[in-house]
Amino acid sequence: MKNSTLCYLERDGKYLMLHRIKKENDENRDKWIGLGGKVEEGESPHDCIRREVYEEAGITLYSVKYRGLITFVSDEYGTQYMHLFTSSDFSDVPLRECDEGVLEWVDKRLVPTLPLWEGDKIFLSLLDTEQRHFSLKLVYRGDELISHFLE
Numbered sequence: 001m002k003n004s005t006l007c008y009l010e011r012d013g014k015y016l017m018l019h020r021i022k023k024e025n026d027e028n029r030d031k032w033i034g035l036g037g038k039v040e041e042g043e044s045p046h047d048c049i050r051r052e053v054y055e056e057a058g059i060t061l062y063s064v065k066y067r068g069l070i071t072f073v074s075d076e077y078g079t080q081y082m083h084l085f086t087s088s089d090f091s092d093v094p095l096r097e098c099d100e101g102v103l104e105w106v107d108k109r110l111v112p113t114l115p116l117w118e119g120d121k122i123f124l125s126l127l128d129t130e131q132r133h134f135s136l137k138l139v140y141r142g143d144e145l146i147s148h149f150l151e
Contacts, residue, residue, distance in 0.1 A: 002078070005049040006036035007064060007085040008127065009057075014105040017114070018056065021101045027077050032106070032114040036082075045083035057103055058096035063089040068134040070123055075141050086127060118145035126150075
């Protein structure tokens with residue numbers, strides 16, 4: 001089972017989003033997502049998210065808030081645990097060129113109108129309403145969200 005991380009960096013009412021358009025055979029191709037990636041051997045989720053954000057955007061995270069665990073179940077990609085973070089405490093540097101897509105600061109109110117996974121819309125809404133950690137299970141058949149369960 002894969003472990004991954006995802007972080008939404010927030011500044012001035014905007015999230016830093018990655019439009020995944022550069023990699024071939026990318027399961028997130030053409031989608032807008034936060035920053036993150038696969039947890040490597042010996043890394044904690046916190047280690048991973050700091051590394052991934054720096055690699056993808058050149059940003060150093062000073063602190064992160066662990067928001068929840070998302071369990072993705074997919075008939076195409078298998079099962080994955082994704083550790084979800086937010087941060088508003090990071091270095092203020094120009095964004096670097098990302099080899100996975102295009103980075104852009106997007107008004108949080110506009111994010112749900114972007115091409116997202118349907119399940120992402122669920123956990124993004126929880127980031128604004130839930131102060132507790134949450135666990136969310138998302139089940140996909142192909143690109144279609146067929147069920148979800150929030151604990």
